[in-house]
Amino acid sequence: MKDRWxxxxxxxxxxxxxxxxxxxxxxASVLTYAQDEDEDAGExxxxxxxxxxxxxxAMPSAGDVEAGKRVYFTKCVWCHGVDGAGDGPAADRLxxxxxxxxxxxxxxxxxxxxxxxxxxxxxxxxxxxxxxGSGMPSWDGILTEKQRRQVLAFVTAELVQDREFDDKEFExxxxxxxxxxxxxxxxxxxxxRGAELFVEQKCFECHGVKGRGDGNAFxxxxxxxxxxxxxxxxxxxxxxxxxxxxxxxxxIFRTFSTGMNGTPMPSFADNTTIxxxxxxxxxxxxxxxxxxxxxxxxxxxxxxxxxxxxxxxSSPIEGELPGxxxxxxxxxxxxxxxxxxxxxxxxxxxxxxxxxxxxxxxxYNDKExxxxxxxxxxxxxxxxxEQEWDPTEVNLEDYGLVSEQLPTTGEPGSIAAAQxxxxxxxxxxxxxxxxxxxxxxxxxxxxxxxxxEKYPVDIVKWEADGSLRAxxxxxxxxxxxxxxxxxxxxxxxxxEWEDGRWTLVFKRPVKADYEExxxxxxxxxxxxxxxxxxxxxxxxxxxxxxxxxxxTVLIPPIPMETYIYPTVIAVGIxxxxxxxxxxxxxxxxxxx
Amino acid sequence: MKSLILWAGGIIGxxxxxxxxxxxxxxxxxxxxxxVPGYMPMQVLIELTACVGVFALLSYLLxxxxxxxxxxxxxxxxxxxxxxxxxxxxxxxxxxxxRALYLAVSAVAVFMWVSSNEEDWKQFKQPILNVxxxxxxxxxxxxxxxxxxxxxxxWGFSYQSFLPSLEEPIELRTVxxxxxxxxxxxxxxxxxxxxxxxxxxxxEGKYDQGFTDDLIVEQGMGRLMKPDAxxxxxxxxxxxxxxxxxxxxxxxxxxxxxxxxLNGRGLHAFAFNPxxxxxxxxxxxxQLQETFLFWRVSKGGIGLPRESFPWASTMPRWExxxxxxxxxxxxxxxxxxxxxxxxxxx
Numbered sequence: 001m002k003d004r005w006x007x008x009x010x011x012x013x014x015x016x017x018x019x020x021x022x023x024x025x026x027x028a029s030v031l032t033y034a035q036d037e038d039e040d041a042g043e044x045x046x047x048x049x050x051x052x053x054x055x056x057x058a059m060p061s062a063g064d065v066e067a068g069k070r071v072y073f074t075k076c077v078w079c080h081g082v083d084g085a086g087d088g089p090a091a092d093r094l095x096x097x098x099x100x101x102x103x104x105x106x107x108x109x110x111x112x113x114x115x116x117x118x119x120x121x122x123x124x125x126x127x128x129x130x131x132x133g134s135g136m137p138s139w140d141g142i143l144t145e146k147q148r149r150q151v152l153a154f155v156t157a158e159l160v161q162d163r164e165f166d167d168k169e170f171e172x173x174x175x176x177x178x179x180x181x182x183x184x185x186x187x188x189x190x191x192x193r194g195a196e197l198f199v200e201q202k203c204f205e206c207h208g209v210k211g212r213g214d215g216n217a218f219x220x221x222x223x224x225x226x227x228x229x230x231x232x233x234x235x236x237x238x239x240x241x242x243x244x245x246x247x248x249x250x251x252i253f254r255t256f257s258t259g260m261n262g263t264p265m266p267s268f269a270d271n272t273t274i275x276x277x278x279x280x281x282x283x284x285x286x287x288x289x290x291x292x293x294x295x296x297x298x299x300x301x302x303x304x305x306x307x308x309x310x311x312x313x314s315s316p317i318e319g320e321l322p323g324x325x326x327x328x329x330x331x332x333x334x335x336x337x338x339x340x341x342x343x344x345x346x347x348x349x350x351x352x353x354x355x356x357x358x359x360x361x362x363x364y365n366d367k368e369x370x371x372x373x374x375x376x377x378x379x380x381x382x383x384x385x386e387q388e389w390d391p392t393e394v395n396l397e398d399y400g401l402v403s404e405q406l407p408t409t410g411e412p413g414s415i416a417a418a419q420x421x422x423x424x425x426x427x428x429x430x431x432x433x434x435x436x437x438x439x440x441x442x443x444x445x446x447x448x449x450x451x452x453e454k455y456p457v458d459i460v461k462w463e464a465d466g467s468l469r470a471x472x473x474x475x476x477x478x479x480x481x482x483x484x485x486x487x488x489x490x491x492x493x494x495x496e497w498e499d500g501r502w503t504l505v506f507k508r509p510v511k512a513d514y515e516e517x518x519x520x521x522x523x524x525x526x527x528x529x530x531x532x533x534x535x536x537x538x539x540x541x542x543x544x545x546x547x548x549x550x551x552t553v554l555i556p557p558i559p560m561e562t563y564i565y566p567t568v569i570a571v572g573i574x575x576x577x578x579x580x581x582x583x584x585x586x587x588x589x590x591x592x
Numbered sequence: 593m594k595s596l597i598l599w600a601g602g603i604i605g606x607x608x609x610x611x612x613x614x615x616x617x618x619x620x621x622x623x624x625x626x627x628v629p630g631y632m633p634m635q636v637l638i639e640l641t642a643c644v645g646v647f648a649l650l651s652y653l654l655x656x657x658x659x660x661x662x663x664x665x666x667x668x669x670x671x672x673x674x675x676x677x678x679x680x681x682x683x684x685x686x687x688x689x690x691r692a693l694y695l696a697v698s699a700v701a702v703f704m705w706v707s708s709n710e711e712d713w714k715q716f717k718q719p720i721l722n723v724x725x726x727x728x729x730x731x732x733x734x735x736x737x738x739x740x741x742x743x744x745x746x747w748g749f750s751y752q753s754f755l756p757s758l759e760e761p762i763e764l765r766t767v768x769x770x771x772x773x774x775x776x777x778x779x780x781x782x783x784x785x786x787x788x789x790x791x792x793x794x795x796e797g798k799y800d801q802g803f804t805d806d807l808i809v810e811q812g813m814g815r816l817m818k819p820d821a822x823x824x825x826x827x828x829x830x831x832x833x834x835x836x837x838x839x840x841x842x843x844x845x846x847x848x849x850x851x852x853x854l855n856g857r858g859l860h861a862f863a864f865n866p867x868x869x870x871x872x873x874x875x876x877x878x879q880l881q882e883t884f885l886f887w888r889v890s891k892g893g894i895g896l897p898r899e900s901f902p903w904a905s906t907m908p909r910w911e912x913x914x915x916x917x918x919x920x921x922x923x924x925x926x927x928x929x930x931x932x933x934x935x936x937x938x
Binding site: 007070071072073075077078079082088089092094136137139142143144147260300302303305308309310313339340341344345346347349351354401407408442443445446447448449451457468523524539544546547548549551554555556558559561562563565566567569570571573574577579581584588 | 652694703721724727737739742743744746747748749751755756758759760761763765809813814815816817819822823824838840842843844845847848849852853855857859860861862863864867870892893894898901902903906907908912913928
């Protein structure tokens with residue numbers, strides 16, 4: 001709140017100053033004024049449009065540094081390490097790795113590309129809001145603002161070693177004046193211009209033509225030599241600089257204007273105008289996933305990700321189930337988001353899952369039920385080597401194909417270093433339902449991870465080599481059992497990878513063999529679990545991404561009672577009205 | 593005298609309303625008023641009392657100036673005000689069913705107020721009777737409108753409520769089930785009533801809860817380590833060294849779900865339903881014995897009894913991944929980091 005006051009006062013002062021400047025110098029804008037001041041200060045260097053040379057940040061007091069050390073060794077050291085080199089106990093199992101503070105390289109800033117960040121603005125915001133999509137959480141409500149400032153005092157004074165925040169000789173602070181710049185409304189023309197710039201500025205080369213981060217996804221490295229992926233622009237809640245307000249276009253504009261130090265993401269301050277950057281920001285913002293009416297997805301304040309409804313709806317249709325994903329029957333259906341986490345319950349645990357959600361739709365008719373899955377995957381992975389195990393096998397560690405990341409390996413052996421070097425397996429998706437769920441007393445279910453002996457599960461698994469198989473699951477470490485007869489009734493209708501997204505459609509019988517296969521019944525809540533493998537992440541066997549329990553519900557046709565009871569009630573009310581009116585009339589008559 | 597009281601009530605109420613307005617418009621920090629924990633019910637009562645004061649003053653002043661609001665509209669408007677207040681002011685929002693209950697009670701209260709004496713009651717029902725009698729063309733039109741609108745609206749509402757809802761069913765699980773008497777981990781049997789954390793020791797290596805309780809992080813917002821009790825001190829010995837080792841285990845294994853601040857908001861939490869346990873909440877580990885945690889951590893979700901939904905828990909059976917010592921140390925760390933004391937059996 002205080003911040004807002006300061007910003008407002010600052011803006012007022014700025015406007016007042018600008019007004020004065022206008023009167024005296026006759027210059028045309030606030031920005032020109034800023035440049036005038038620079039010249040006064042004797043700095044001849046040209047400042048990009050929209051930026052302003054700023055004073056050096058105030059250096060923290062020794063007391064703050066000492067207090068910050070206490071915060072650091074309680075909360076931060078576990079990831080960032082004793083010397084701030086990003087090598088704490090957690091580091092080797094994280095990707096991206098925790099920030100190495102020593103070089104003073106920070107991604108999210110208002111300062112020009114290559115410059116140090118503003119501790120009181122940029123670093124404070126990072127600590128307050130966290131960096132979504134990485135291990136850095138929001139410390140808002142956990143550390144007081146004072147503690148957050150103190151820990152930053154310690155980090156900037158002690159842990160940033162290669163540069164000094166008050167080094168007048170080598171450092172400059174050229175600050176993007178984002179509060180003074182008015183965003184351009186995202187009109188159709190603006191979006192069109194943005195789309196052109198997306199091509200002109202070669203954004204698509206890394207981020208892909210649809211912005212799903214599938215361009216140059218496997219050759220990029222950060223300053224420390226670790227593989228780094230271009231952002232998937234359709235998931236703005238994972239933008240590191242989203243500041244817990246993912247649909248705010250200003251966050252994108254800031255990143256375009258200042259770049260991300262230490263990464264291949266450059267600043268566009270020098271080769272685009274401010275207006276162009278707003279168009280580009282509007283366009284990139286428009287790529288982010290939205291609800292059916294184009295509204296931003298509601299964000300869950302507990303997780304800072306889109307809210308998840310744990311029900312997948314299947315709509316009844318007449319006639320054939322369409323195989324074409326663009327068919328209006330598919331396009332008109334509500335899609336539901338299924339959230340995925342790494343499988344970190346059993347060995348080999350998957351600490352880094354590259355697929356973190358799937359959109360699911362479903363349709364059914366009297367004989368079959370079809371599912372359409374869409375998920376972003378930067379790479380189409382089809383195993384090039386012959387698979388030396390049987391598709392029913394799940395304990396693949398025995399083949400030495402897949403193993404769990406060891407906790408402490410040092411940087412070269414860390415999970416971050418291992419990215420993009422995995423043997424490539426098939427991308428795959430599986431969906432699991434209980435067999436004979438009708439007989440399981442609710443809320444009991446077969447175990448989420450491939451069922452158990454007591455309650456077997458019906459698993460249908462698709463792999464990128466085009467196979468669609470049906471298995472019975474009896475437990476997380478039990479090899480699957482083939483269900484060949486059922487598999488013959490499965491139909492793969494569509495499986496296509498395009499611009500960083502898989503679209504998969506298959507159908508299965510609503511009812512087959514009651515003893516082995518899941519019987520779908522209209523209006524019932526059937527427990528469902530989803531599994532996704534990313535072949536380029538070395539996902540195979542138990543190394544996968546998994547969902548929580550969802551329910552698949554075949555939407556029932558509206559029962560007659562829904563119409564009958566309200567009508568009975570309404571008629572009753574009409575009679576009641578008649579009675580009241582008659583009584584009143586009689587009473588008045590009696591009085592008269 | 594009466595007007596004096598009304599003035600006083602109105603002024604106090606006006607101040608409160610102004611504060612609420614400033615808070616909701618973001619000009620004043622809401623924390624200014626909501627800082628005291630558990631203050632919410634009191635705050636609501638005070639605010640409502642203040643509003644009643646303001647309304648009383650308003651209606652008094654209007655009546656003085658010959659613009660008295662009819663009793664019927666007073667009652668109705670006040671009830672509508674309560675509806676809006678409950679819906680928009682109360683945070684976190686209260687469920688619809690509870691709100692409906694409050695509003696029904698309020699309706700009864702409003703009814704009692706307007707019928708408290710013969711004069712008021714007459715005033716209150718006059719507009720209703722006017723519509724029923726339909727003596728003027730305006731009232732006639734109004735009566736026709738109501739006669740049609742009421743059944744139509746009720747039809748709509750009941751239709752909505754009869755439509756099958758396809759929301760996620762509510763399934764309540766027992767978060768802290770009764771533990772077993774003993775648990776066998778890595779071939780050794782632990783009696784939950786008597787087992788002790790072998791790393792909760794003083795400098796001589798003797799079990800000492802009092803000694804270690806003095807070294808955990810401070811209570812309250814921020815929860816920082818005690819000065820001069822840094823587990824990362826190279827010279828740290830005994831308890832503090834074990835805390836660091838436990839923290840290393842936590843940040844190599846547990847933070848993915850339970851979060852860097854042990855608040856259940858880890859990297860993978862987004863996929864969970866419900867999200868993982870929040871150890872900083874006073875309802876979790878603060879309520880439990882260390883041996884309960886030892887059993888829970890060792891046996892994981894799969895080892896839970898039926899009422900705790902073992903099928904849905906992704907909590908690993910940590911004996912698959914960690915040694916007994918690592919499990920004890922990570923428990924030690926969790927209490928140190930959250931600033932809670934484990935419960936004891938006595």
